[in-house]
Amino acid sequence: MDGQTFRTVLGQWPSGVCVVTTTGPQGVHGMTASSFSSVSLDPPLVSVCLGNHLPSRALLGEAGKFAISFLGKDQAHIGRRFAGQVPEITDRFAGLDWATTPNGCPVLADAVAWLDCRVAHAYPGGDHTIFVGEVTEAATPRLISPLLFHSRNWGQVADPLPASVQLTVDLPAGHPLADDLRRGGARVRTDGRCFEFVTDGPAGLPSPERVVAAKRAGHTVVGYVTDAFDPRREDEVLATVSALNALGCDEIGCAESELTPASPLQVRRVLQDAVVRVRPATPRVRLSGSNRLALVNALVAMKSGVSHFDVVAPGAGRAGLPLDDLLHLSRQLEVAGPDLAQLRE
Ligand SMILES: Cc1cc2nc3c(=O)[nH]c(=O)nc-3n(C[C@H](O)[C@H](O)[C@H](O)COP(=O)(O)O)c2cc1C
Numbered sequence: 001m002d003g004q005t006f007r008t009v010l011g012q013w014p015s016g017v018c019v020v021t022t023t024g025p026q027g028v029h030g031m032t033a034s035s036f037s038s039v040s041l042d043p044p045l046v047s048v049c050l051g052n053h054l055p056s057r058a059l060l061g062e063a064g065k066f067a068i069s070f071l072g073k074d075q076a077h078i079g080r081r082f083a084g085q086v087p088e089i090t091d092r093f094a095g096l097d098w099a100t101t102p103n104g105c106p107v108l109a110d111a112v113a114w115l116d117c118r119v120a121h122a123y124p125g126g127d128h129t130i131f132v133g134e135v136t137e138a139a140t141p142r143l144i145s146p147l148l149f150h151s152r153n154w155g156q157v158a159d160p161l162p163a164s165v166q167l168t169v170d171l172p173a174g175h176p177l178a179d180d181l182r183r184g185g186a187r188v189r190t191d192g193r194c195f196e197f198v199t200d201g202p203a204g205l206p207s208p209e210r211v212v213a214a215k216r217a218g219h220t221v222v223g224y225v226t227d228a229f230d231p232r233r234e235d236e237v238l239a240t241v242s243a244l245n246a247l248g249c250d251e252i253g254c255a256e257s258e259l260t261p262a263s264p265l266q267v268r269r270v271l272q273d274a275v276v277r278v279r280p281a282t283p284r285v286r287l288s289g290s291n292r293l294a295l296v297n298a299l300v301a302m303k304s305g306v307s308h309f310d311v312v313a314p315g316a317g318r319a320g321l322p323l324d325d326l327l328h329l330s331r332q333l334e335v336a337g338p339d340l341a342q343l344r345e
Pocket of ligand 1: 017030031032033034035036049050051054055056057079080082083084128149
């Protein structure tokens with residue numbers, strides 16, 4: 001097998017990207033790596049393969065310790081820099097925000113996650129060395145969507161459409177569609193099986209005791225962030241989503257303002273990072289019905305990993321994304337939705 005074919009084949013394997021750092025008498029050193037892999041949970045072990053010819057390999061072997069910083073979708077420039085692809089940058093660490101791990105290795109302060117490791121084994125791996133590190137400390141400073149590398153290109157996760165959509169429908173009690181909706185698998189908002197609240201920031205959340213009590217009573221706990229797609233509120237919205245997750249919400253929603261229409265780009269930006277923070281809870285979205293791009297935003301939300309939408313029934317006289325519009329969209333996209341006899345007729 002010729003080397004070129006081998007490289008082309010390896011390029012078809014997508015990976016995340018990290019920066020491996022170490023420190024020693026010569027100071028700090030770091031390089032980009034995609035050969036990171038998890039190895040063992042107990043004891044906690046990870047591995048990374050470094051080319052034997054690289055200064056990084058020698059330094060890491062001598063230091064006996066290293067740290068790994070996982071790069072986020074907006075950090076391809078850091079990946080390039082630590083791969084030596086930006087020749088004008090001589091100090092790879094310059095101008096970036098670094099923290100120091102307990103082992104004394106530098107980690108990116110805004111990495112998606114980092115691991116602090118002590119070299120447990122160094123195995124020969126052809127022209128590379130396989131370093132196995134015992135993880136002594138780990139953190140997730142900035143949970144956002146990861147940076148990817150595939151076919152010699154930097155990329156991001158392009159989420160597929162969901163297999164199905166789940167709907168929570170706003171309609172007045174006694175509405176003729178209610179039974180059909182329930183039979184079709186949709187949730188009727190007025191049924192009151194949820195403890196639902198809205199907040200515009202991490203302050204003003206219900207107490208943890210209130211949430212525990214609601215769960216004990218068999219309610220699904222749903223926390224909503226209002227005005228979630230205002231570009232000026234991005235950091236606050238993501239912090240609020242994290243706070244709702246820490247509070248133990250079963251479902252965490254992002255609601256569009258009825259006054260300021262959200263752009264599809266902003267919906268994508270917010271949801272891509274919010275969904276990472278919401279899981280394993282369920283991400284939800286409540287879009288405005290008056291936004292002319294409402295269905296585009298619904299599609300963007302689906303592509304960002306959201307399958308749970310709040311909609312309003314026809315004639316319900318409420319603001320929000322109309323039920324029949326969302327059903328129409330999901331049918332066009334061949335995404336399964338509730339089967340509603342009355343709406344089919
Ligand atoms: C996306 C990407 C992934 C890489 N992964 C690895 C890797 O896993 N192991 C390795 O030895 N080199 C890898 N490299 C190459 C090193 O980053 C590059 O050779 C770097 O300059 C090494 O730093 P040093 O010369 O200071 O030791 C990768 C490069 C890129 C762009």
